[in-house]
Amino acid sequence: MKFITLILALSLSTCGGQTTEPSEAQQKVINVDPVTVPTNNGLEHAYFASGCFWCVEAIYESVKGVEDVISGYSGGHTSNPTYEASNTGRTGHAEAVEVIYDPSIVSFSTLVDVYFGSQNVTQVNGQGPDNGSQYRSILFYQNAEEKRILEEKKAEVAETVSKPVAAEIYPFQKFWVAEDYHQNYEKLHPEHPYIQNVSKPRYQRFKAKFPELIKENAH
Template identity: 70%
Template sequence: MKFIYLNILTLIFLACGNANGNQSVTKPEIANAEPVKVEAENGMEKAYFASGCFWCVEAIYESVEGVQEAISGYAGGHTQNPTYEASNTGNTGHAEAVEIIYDPNVVSFETLVRVYFGSQNPTQANGQGPDRGSQYRSIIFFQNQEQKNIIEKVKAEVAKEYKDPIAAEILPFQKFWVAEDYHQNYEKNNPGNPYIQNVSIPRLEKFKAKFPDILKEGTH
């Protein structure tokens, strides 16, 4: 019993970040802005998602065939140059997000959107699992009307599977801020971390079981 209690405390204090109950609302100028299109480089396109701890989301997307890399960072907020500490206050408006660099000839944007909704609890507002606060809210970003249409179509399909409403915001992409170096590939680099063991890896394994046909060979 003592071990279980200590393990719970460890999860609380060594989670992806400090739980914050603040309900930061996306500012109207962010929600109503014109989306920014990120141009492809060497045939690789970029997409942006937020669904809880970026350590978890990064590991999920990097297991998908056609995804070259997933980078942890911040998006959706109203401040410049956000840091991990600042975003964890819930006052910057930013959410922990990932930049997905992918080959559109191998994996489509629609598939990435299905991965997004299928790898989280899409009805949980302001957080995922033990991570609570607006910095962990679910946001899916679009860069043009075609992407927005795809997101709304998939969201409507997913909504039929749940009694509660889908919590994810759909926002025009503005800017992605890369997170500090130690956050990158965190799950791979810190396999013994209690949060990784008890939250990140189970979430990854649940995703892999649900989407076996789109996984890279030999994915960890």
């Protein structure tokens, strides 16, 4: 992910990338009806953006009832976004994850608790050292019930902090799968400086907060 000495140096503190101001086209993204992803073999799908997807993927993969987590892009106004394009800030997309889960084991509501419990809820346009609109926090809903849950949970969290909760609530439209080298990044590159200094500490903070949700074989 980091190709030359300068980029390697940045990897100590950031997942990478810069952004620009949002375009008018981005405003249209939140004014549409949500798309519902069909249940497949009893498994449902949820979508979250919460900073670098390397971190978020590792957190959700550790949760009981989660079958798979895929890194990608969502929330923008362009088609077929790439990592390089999303980092310009001109696509409107945020790094996001698709969480495939068994609702008989873990509920959508609990996945939202995981979301708020594993981030700095007041940080705008980023998480930790990662800053820019591609790292902003977004909760996606596929129906009225999910929207209700998101709004109620956000309101509950807002009562516990002194600054506004940064997470946006969007109607889900489409999830674009990220490049292969982003998938399972923490698991495949445990010694990467960013994983060691940012991703793993974030995961450990989450694990300490929600020990009852962690799979027995989770790292």
